[in-house]
Amino acid sequence: MAFDPVDFIARLSALVPKPRINLTRYHGVLAPNHRWRGRVTPAKRGKGAKRIANTDVRSPAERHVAMSWAQRLKRVFNIDVEVCGHYGGSVKVIACIEDQDVINRILAHLREKEQGRPTLSHLFYKKSVITISLPTTESSGGI
DSSP states (O other), X not given: OOOOHHHHHHHHHHTSOOTTOOSOOOOGGGSTTOXXXXXXXXXXXXXXXXXXXXXXXXXXXXXXXXXXXXXHHHHHHOOOTTBOTTTOOBOOOOOOOOOHHHHHHHHHHHHXXXXXXXXXXXXXXXXXXXXXXXXXXXXXXXX
């Protein structure tokens, strides 16, 4: 079977899916609007998912948070911040700095440290250079 170049491109472009269209369609209990979907999926999301009891009142921010930032780092970039990189032990996150002024001060301190300038110069000794001249020996023979 022979095609003209334009016909070939037309048939080939018909096979390319449109952007941002899901290629997987679920039917039955896995369909997005099925009433039992919340009971059979691991995420427990869907119309049939059980809601929390009235005694467990959560804020809107808590309802919309599915994962912590540490879980997201591990899932997306395979970076586990809860495990020590040197020894493999468990690590506990004790602070999460979100104030931009504090972040800028920390980064400025790290930049100064990287450039070799001490931030507390009065705590460091000044280096002195000592020059020692040693007598040189000349070899009398040649190879």
